[in-house]
Amino acid sequence: KNEVEQSPQNLTAQEGEFITINCSYSVGISALHWLQQHPGGGIVSLFMLSSGKKKHGRLIATINIQEKHSSLHITASHPRDSAVYICAVRSDGGGSEKLVFGKGTKLTVNP
């Protein structure tokens, strides 16, 4: 079993829909990262969080440490949100900065 599991693997939505991508992990963590990989291949960090909730524009990330679960929400989705969204965790052992990645969720937003 992978340490980081994402669901769904693929997601297709209509413009304007509310999107939720889930991430579950099995290890103790010091932080969880959400990354976005554009169709051209570039990777951008969206959020890094260790508790609670963060919001940036139409994007919201939440984490529940007890349940080892995080969600990424996109409100009023737009075709430009089409990308692969990747969850990654940094373990809480010994100050390591090593990230372990989920396989990603491919989001397609149709106009």
Place this chain on the structure above:
Amino acid sequence: DAGVIQSPRHEVTEMGQEVTLRCKPISGHNSLFWYRQTMMRGLELLIYFNNNVPIDDSGMPEDRFSAKMPNASFSTLKIQPSEPRDSAVYFCASSTPGARDHAYEQYFGPGTRLTVT
């Protein structure tokens, strides 16, 4: 800042040849990461450096892979000899604990797409 710089952006080489990938981290960042991305395995950490010292190289596949960071502004990942199964996109990223709201956030370079025939 120019962000993380990687070169070359694309590399096509024949099996058995030596390949060297290069990375310049963001100025002031003291951690540097090399990742490999394939369709089958997704993103995987190969090695990371902190203050130019290798900290975790457990992801380096085998002795054909080596990485160096001779100074704070330059790192190389070398594959010798290369094999077709090394074909992947290789990303470099950097981070710093010192950025107030972005401590330990990783900034990725554009990647090098390697094809070994």
